[in-house]
Amino acid sequence: MEHKPHFTARRRWFAALVAAPAFVLLSAQAAHADAIDAIAKRGTLRVAVPADYPPFGSVGTDMKPQGYDIDMATLLAKAMKVKVELVPVNSANRIPYLQTNKVDLIISSLGKTPDRAKVIDFSAAYAPYFQGVFGPADVSVKTPGDLAGKTVGATRGALEEIALTNMAPKATIRRFDDNNATIQAFLSGQVQLIAAGNVVAAAIIAKHPPRLPEMKFIIKDSPCYVGLAKDEPRLLAKVNATIEAAKKDGELEAMSKKWLGQPLPANL
Secondary structure (H helix, E strand, C coil): CCCHHHHHHHHHHHHHHHHHHHHHHHHHHHHCCCHHHHHHHHCEEEEEEECCECCCEEECCCCCEECHHHHHHHHHHHHHCCEEEEEEECCCCHHHHHHCCCCCEEEEEECCCHHHHCCCEEEEEEECCEEEEEECCCCCCCCHHHHCCCEEEEECCCHHHHHHHHHCCCCEEEEECCHHHHHHHHHCCCCCEEEEEHHHHHHHHCCCCCCCCEEEEEEEECCEEEEECCCCHHHHHHHHHHHHHHHHCCHHHHHHHHHHCCCCCCCC
16 A cells, blocks of 8 residues: 555656657647648738749839749739738749748749759649740741751750750751850841740740741750648649649630740640
């Protein structure tokens, strides 16, 4: 009988020890609020967007943000029935902003890489980003083999120039020292076609030149994705559902034509 208080104390200590992991787990779950609920409660969707990378994001003549990524952020906020809060970022700080809960999403011409996938999650692709060969409608080209005997302008050392050298050995590639020189060579008719990123092609189209560059074929595809914090399945599902709906109803097609001057690629 004299040992009963000691036994009772041990039993209480053991019960507390068993319960501790459950308490810690519940505390951790409480600390990690669901992003969808947090966005709804706040009434705003905070989105990291580019401020100086047209046509994805820049400041217009009216001093308001504009671009493909701005429209995408607005589309997602509308789908969530909240206001959009645009947070300007650059390539270096966009992922840290997400990791430190300064934003809910990254919509900033973000490409998917294995290293990035270790620290954040990615949506389905929402925007085309690629290097390709472009040219006027009267130049018939569909594959690298069709470039035989044709002149193509490319910026020396650029990814598309290096890739095209291997893909189309029979093409006549004229190399220039920077993008501006390559663009001018195309506009002036020094070359029939231009190998460049779709952003460069969009910049040419925005000037409404007589020689409009149409996409002939893609050299390397690296589309844009929405970035979001790890382990947010409800938010990821909502973002993906909105992107899928925008593909089906033609909204993404309209955005691509508006900002990139090209139809949405069928394989996006």
